[in-house]
Amino acid sequence: MLVYEFIPNSTLFHRIHNKKQGSCISLATRQRIAQDSAEALAYLHFSTSPSIFHGDVKSANILLDQNCTAKVSDFGASILAPTDEAQFVTLVQGTYGYLDPEYMQSCKLTDKSDVYSFGVVLLELLTSKPVIDFDAPEEERSLSSRFLCAMEVNKMQDLLDNEIKCEDDMEVIMKIAKLAKECLNMKGEQRPTMKEVAEELDRIKKLKQHPWGVEYNPEEIETLLDEVYHNIVGEHSGYFHIDMEAEESIAVGR
Known part of the structure; x- marks a missing residue:
């Protein structure tokens, strides 16, 4: 018998997309969820031997306890880091909307595949919009595509969740958006590692808490x-x- 921890706040997906009236999620809480999740994935990539690639990073696989502490779950698509070509999987697994385009083309799951998927989770946290909107025109169905286009023309604010739109927080939000853009780079080798993502989220949190802690020349x-x-x-x-x-x-x- 497996006994699991009770998770009263369900999943991040449920918390974002099935919000009850009046139950807003503050930017600080969203930041903490992002950092907790990033640190968990960084642990899998860098602190286990061999490394573990999650393979299905998405908001539905991030659980929230009574304090909204994030816990990464569901390792059904996970693999141990391959040591040679023969060990790479040949069947793409994961969830549409979160899948790394490079992984879909090569069938090779890597640590950077998790980074791409995490970038999509960051978008959910910033926008509270569905990853795939089947009611939208075909060119606007993918949240990641809409986000990248909005970033190109400096219209990211149009996608933000109204709950976190605030002049005082805009610098923090745009730094998170920039990090998400780096995670969503089409070339895996140009994406940051999960450890770098976790460290950057920590720096962004400290920027908000201690603005004088910013490095000046x-x-x-x-x-x-x-x-x-x-x-x-x-x-x-x-x-x-x-x-x-x-x-x-x-x-x-x-």
Whole structure:
């Protein structure tokens, strides 16, 4: 007998596409779900021996516990990383709308196939739209195609879920969108690894939490310190010397 953990919040797919009235999902929660899922996939790719390729990454295979902590599930299409050509699968498995185009052409499941599928999950988190819309015109049925076209003409905001449209969050949203675009690159070798995706999501989260934690180049730092210097001098007598080369970044004298 297998005893599974109780998952009161069902799947990410259900949470996104079958939302009850008044039950919105904040951007912070969406970010946390994305990061949890990315770290789980990165663990499969880099911390297991041999590596494991999930093969069917999608919102329906991401479970959410009572705290909306994401848990990647369903390994029916998973494989151990092949060590030679003979070990590659010859039958494409997965879910339409999430499948890596390169995998469909070559029948070779790789770690970058999971990256592509995860990119589609990021789109669901940003837009709350179905991955395939069979009621739309043929050229607009695929969410990934619509997204890439929107990014090309700077109309990504038209696809965003209204629940997360906010001027204050737009920088964070666009960074996630840019990451999704990188994951959806048609060439697998040009996509980031799942470890890089997880690290970038962590950086984006810290950008929102600690905006001063962003890396600045020396010219930007000097400009910021000059502004501080002039503001202080304008209000107080005496002088302030800012020495960029000293061990202490700011030396104050009287």
